[in-house]
Amino acid sequence: xxxxxxxxxxxxxxxxxxxxxxxxxxxxxxxxxxxxxxxxxxxxxxxxxxxxxxxxxxxxxxxxxxxxxxxxxxxxxxxxxxxxxxxxxxxxxxxxxxxxxxxxxxxxxxxxxxxxxxxxxxxxxxxxxxxxxxxxxxxxxxxx
Ligand SMILES: [Ca+2]
Numbered sequence: 001x002x003x004x005x006x007x008x009x010x011x012x013x014x015x016x017x018x019x020x021x022x023x024x025x026x027x028x029x030x031x032x033x034x035x036x037x038x039x040x041x042x043x044x045x046x047x048x049x050x051x052x053x054x055x056x057x058x059x060x061x062x063x064x065x066x067x068x069x070x071x072x073x074x075x076x077x078x079x080x081x082x083x084x085x086x087x088x089x090x091x092x093x094x095x096x097x098x099x100x101x102x103x104x105x106x107x108x109x110x111x112x113x114x115x116x117x118x119x120x121x122x123x124x125x126x127x128x129x130x131x132x133x134x135x136x137x138x139x140x141x142x143x144x
Pocket of ligand 1: 016017018019020021022023024025117118119
């Protein structure tokens with residue numbers, strides 16, 4: 001699999017959140033959307049930086065979760081966006097050694113209210129924690 005994926009998207013793919021391009025975003029709606037990233041290795045995570053595309057519209061509640069395997073999750077942050085804009089916001093998390101990180105939007109997201117993340121970065125040890133290398137995009141992967 002790729003080093004980033006999501007429960008769903010609206011055509012704006014999960015990888016847009018980690019492409020270091022603020023003009024692209026992962027977009028989703030529906031019930032409790034999430035985006036999941038695999039780090040380059042088990043890393044100490046201290047902070048998550050997120051730019052929400054509609055960050056000035058509302059204060060969205062979300063959790064940051066850690067996992068050794070991408071399937072069983074421990075919540076290391078539970079809070080809200082500032083509601084003050086679409087710039088990057090930093091959120092301190094419980095320092096945790098983890099391989100996978102998931103952002104889970106827990107507040108209600110109505111079907112006509114798309115949430116989006118244009119930038120998603122992880123800070124810890126090392127300072128900037130990189131994502132795992134994506135597996136080589138092969139000919140079997142279509143539509144991309
Ligand atoms: Ca982007």
